[in-house]
Amino acid sequence: MFKKGVLRELFNTLFGKTWPMWVGGILLAVLNILLFVIKYPWGGSGGYINVGQNLFQSLGATNIGTQTPINLHTVALLNIFIILGAFISSLFSREFSIKVAPIGELVKGLIGGALMGIGATVGIGCTIGGFFSGVPALSGGALFLSLGFMLGTFVALKYLLWEMEALPKISMGKSCTLIPGTGKKTGWQRWLGWILIVVVLYIFSNYTAKGTALSKVLGWHVFIALILGIILQRSRYCITRAFREPFMTGEATAPVAIIISLLVVLIGFTVLKYFGVGNAGETAVRAIEMKSVYANFWLRALIGGFIFGLGMTIAGGCAVGTLWRAGEGHVKLWMSALGFTIMAPVSKGFIVPAVVKIIPESLRSKLFLPDVLGYTGAVILVLVILLLWYMFVKWNEKTGNFSAL
Amino acid sequence: MQVDQTLDCKGLSCPMPIIKLAKTIKKMNSGEVLELLGTDPGSKSDVPAWCEKTGNSFLEQKVESGTFIFYIKKK
Numbered sequence: 001m002f003k004k005g006v007l008r009e010l011f012n013t014l015f016g017k018t019w020p021m022w023v024g025g026i027l028l029a030v031l032n033i034l035l036f037v038i039k040y041p042w043g044g045s046g047g048y049i050n051v052g053q054n055l056f057q058s059l060g061a062t063n064i065g066t067q068t069p070i071n072l073h074t075v076a077l078l079n080i081f082i083i084l085g086a087f088i089s090s091l092f093s094r095e096f097s098i099k100v101a102p103i104g105e106l107v108k109g110l111i112g113g114a115l116m117g118i119g120a121t122v123g124i125g126c127t128i129g130g131f132f133s134g135v136p137a138l139s140g141g142a143l144f145l146s147l148g149f150m151l152g153t154f155v156a157l158k159y160l161l162w163e164m165e166a167l168p169k170i171s172m173g174k175s176c177t178l179i180p181g182t183g184k185k186t187g188w189q190r191w192l193g194w195i196l197i198v199v200v201l202y203i204f205s206n207y208t209a210k211g212t213a214l215s216k217v218l219g220w221h222v223f224i225a226l227i228l229g230i231i232l233q234r235s236r237y238c239i240t241r242a243f244r245e246p247f248m249t250g251e252a253t254a255p256v257a258i259i260i261s262l263l264v265v266l267i268g269f270t271v272l273k274y275f276g277v278g279n280a281g282e283t284a285v286r287a288i289e290m291k292s293v294y295a296n297f298w299l300r301a302l303i304g305g306f307i308f309g310l311g312m313t314i315a316g317g318c319a320v321g322t323l324w325r326a327g328e329g330h331v332k333l334w335m336s337a338l339g340f341t342i343m344a345p346v347s348k349g350f351i352v353p354a355v356v357k358i359i360p361e362s363l364r365s366k367l368f369l370p371d372v373l374g375y376t377g378a379v380i381l382v383l384v385i386l387l388l389w390y391m392f393v394k395w396n397e398k399t400g401n402f403s404a405l
Numbered sequence: 406m407q408v409d410q411t412l413d414c415k416g417l418s419c420p421m422p423i424i425k426l427a428k429t430i431k432k433m434n435s436g437e438v439l440e441l442l443g444t445d446p447g448s449k450s451d452v453p454a455w456c457e458k459t460g461n462s463f464l465e466q467k468v469e470s471g472t473f474i475f476y477i478k479k480k
Contacts, residue, residue, distance in 0.1 A: 017465075018446075018449065018450050065417070090446070093446075095446035097444060097471050099415075099416050099418070099420065099444045100416055101416040101417055102416060102417075105416070105417060105418075106422070145442060160420070160421075160424060161424065164424055164425065164428055165428075171417060171421050171425070172413075175415045175416025175417070175444075176415075176416065177415060177416065177444045177471045177472065179470075180471020181445070181471075182468045182470065182471050183470045184470070190420060197480070236446075236447055236450070238419070241420075244420065246421070248420060248422060248424070248457055249427075250458065251455075251458060253454070316418050316420060316421070317418075318418050325418060327441060328446065330418045330445070331416075332418055333418065353456050403426065405423070405427040
């Protein structure tokens with residue numbers, strides 16, 4: 001039916017060249033709207049926490065453990081299959097290799113990941129659940145979380161520039177690259193990609209074949225995560241970059257891509273919340289309205305966001321940027337994922353209770369913006385903030401007033 | 406092509422290659438050529454974009470067994 005050339009052309013369109021980041025952004029936004037309907041908007045840190053808690057549970061530290069195994073946790077499954085999706089995508093595009101960074105960089109990955117683990121639990125949310133879902137979910141705390149990300153990123157970037165001058169050895173030294181996809185005899189890498197696709201689809205059908213409400217939800221999380229991973233890797237979708245780039249090179253490509261995706265998610269989430277559309281089991285409209293709105297308004301979000309912003313800039317990837325880069329073979333981001341996974345449950349068990357004692361309840365409340373401003377006012381507020389951010393990054397791109405490089 | 410300086414960014418991931426590139430170029434003389442070695446696939450689009458933004462000339466890019474090699478001429 002098709003000539004081989006046509007299919008090859010399709011494959012090369014998908015995996016030959018990097019996709020524009022805004023294209024990836026729109027696709028991710030659509031999938032996030034689907035996740036809202038299936039169960040809950042996209043998140044990242046919840047998955048790290050669950051995997052970490054399972055790790056501690058298996059080591060006998062049940063006080064920071066959990067009873068929910070990884071294979072029954074939607075966000076943990078999302079994270080794992082995003083890594084796999086990005087791995088497959090990088091095999092197809094010949095971009096996979098095991099990239100071992102100098103030891104100083106690996107340590108920075110670990111520390112950055114640990115800081116993200118603290119930030120995400122203190123602030124309740126990461127760049128995905130708290131920001132990519134939180135802002136369009138009309139959460140008041142999400143706005144302060146975003147402000148925290150920006151401040152943290154700014155400070156950490158200053159550190160990176162200082163480190164380059166004062167301690168250049170950290171990012172120098174022995175590094176190596178193993179089994180690069182661009183090397184000789186790498187045909188097996190694409191075959192491995194196809195085999196893994198079949199494996200993921202088998203796991204997907206295994207879940208859905210069980211037929212229970214939960215197993216169907218879990219199955220679809222596996223499938224959607226595969227697609228998310230591919231989109232993330234192909235478009236190199238990076239939220240860290242959106243916060244960092246205006247202060248670094250001044251380029252506006254990443255922030256504009258993120259603004260476009262937030263607009264799409266905003267339309268989707270607002271309609272779903274306004275009409276009370278959500279998973280059938282949870283018919284209470286209020287529960288649907290409060291999706292991705294957490295008790296962090298405003299100080300808790302600001303502090304957590306700041307710590308998270310430090311972490312993601314030092315690690316070179318946020319919660320999800322860590323996942324897809326890990327899949328692409330960056331060992332620094334493997335370390336980041338490890339730091340995040342270990343630190344998140346520890347922070348949840350020990351740091352968060354202390355923080356909650358210090359911060360008065362009025363400074364860590366659940367604020368759903370439409371409760372104060374109405375739906376129209378809340379949407380206008382978010383639109384105005386996005387417009388101001390857009391104007392700032394475009395103006396700065398031209399003038400370079402805030403860019404360090 | 407005559408290369409005046411080589412910058413090794415192998416193993417490094419975003420944003421380190423671009424920070425190093427900017428710092429290195431700053432110290433070079435106008436017209437000199439920098440060879441940048443890297444393994445981050447992101448550099449394939451980041452390096453040309455940075456050159457365009459800063460006005461430095463992006464001369465060439467090639468791949469040799471897993472390493473991306475970029476040639477940049479300082480403006």
